[in-house]
Amino acid sequence: MSEATRPASASAPAPAPLANLRDLGGIPVRGGRIRPGLVLRSDDVATTTPAQVAELVEAGLSTIIDLRSAQEAQRTGRGPSADHPLRYLALPLTDAEAAPPELAGQFLASVRTPEHVGQWYAKIFTGRKEALVRGLEAVADAPGTVLFHCAAGKDRTGMFAAALLAVLGADPEDIADDYSRTQDRLPEVYRRMGLAELSAGADIPLDHPVLAAHPAAMRTMLAVLDSHSGGITGVLRAGGLTTDLAGRLQGKLVQPVPSGL
Numbered sequence: 001m002s003e004a005t006r007p008a009s010a011s012a013p014a015p016a017p018l019a020n021l022r023d024l025g026g027i028p029v030r031g032g033r034i035r036p037g038l039v040l041r042s043d044d045v046a047t048t049t050p051a052q053v054a055e056l057v058e059a060g061l062s063t064i065i066d067l068r069s070a071q072e073a074q075r076t077g078r079g080p081s082a083d084h085p086l087r088y089l090a091l092p093l094t095d096a097e098a099a100p101p102e103l104a105g106q107f108l109a110s111v112r113t114p115e116h117v118g119q120w121y122a123k124i125f126t127g128r129k130e131a132l133v134r135g136l137e138a139v140a141d142a143p144g145t146v147l148f149h150c151a152a153g154k155d156r157t158g159m160f161a162a163a164l165l166a167v168l169g170a171d172p173e174d175i176a177d178d179y180s181r182t183q184d185r186l187p188e189v190y191r192r193m194g195l196a197e198l199s200a201g202a203d204i205p206l207d208h209p210v211l212a213a214h215p216a217a218m219r220t221m222l223a224v225l226d227s228h229s230g231g232i233t234g235v236l237r238a239g240g241l242t243t244d245l246a247g248r249l250q251g252k253l254v255q256p257v258p259s260g261l
Contacts, residue, residue, distance in 0.1 A: 019188040020153035030169025043153035046079035062144030067156040118220025129239025140248040166232035182213035
């Protein structure tokens with residue numbers, strides 16, 4: 001669910017276990033695979049249960065990167081994670097929780113295919129390049145496991161995952177595959193967000209691409225950035241990514257694969 005289409009009046013959801021939590025460990029990257037247990041992505045941690053946060057902390061969680069807008073974060077706060085000595089980094093990738101109805105209507109009229117979604121992602125990615133680099137620095141500097149999240153764990157979380165994976169040298173198809181793994185989880189994600197229907201009462205067709213996690217959306221974002229901005233790494237370099245930071249991420253997160261395997 002994008003912020004352009006989420007109703008501003010939606011009430012805070014009741015605590016429930018995360019529906020879109022997964023480890024980036026095992027994804028192939030330059031020189032090996034991502035080490036398991038170090039980088040997690042998910043839907044809204046602020047509305048999960050105290051028991052699940054406690055389990056994550058016991059397993060090594062040290063840092064949470066919150067990609068939600070300031071309005072969203074204000075509405076639900078940090079949730080049970082505030083009861084633990086975790087580093088919390090607010091890193092909003094979008095400005096507001098919901099657009100005025102007339103702007104939301106214009107957005108839905110202009111975003112009609114997964115490719116349009118990818119073009120929208122590319123604009124956000126380019127506009128928030130400095131924030132994305134700050135998030136990568138937090139991943140590199142964290143003493144333990146890092147979890148990054150937004151509301152559904154799809155759009156903003158997908159962009160941050162793409163940034164991290166690209167810096168580590170992941171194949172574009174693996175980046176798109178990681179993004180699309182959210183698709184099967186979306187019905188439960190939206191129920192967890194307190195939305196009785198996928199349309200969220202915003203008059204959105206159930207098959208509208210903004211409600212999906214189609215791999216073509218991520219492929220398009222990557223292609224747009226490749227053609228206009230030197231690719232993801234080119235955008236991030238313009239936002240402050242350094243060779244040192246890329247090397248620190250590589251050293252921390254990449255598990256070499258023995259030759260012949």
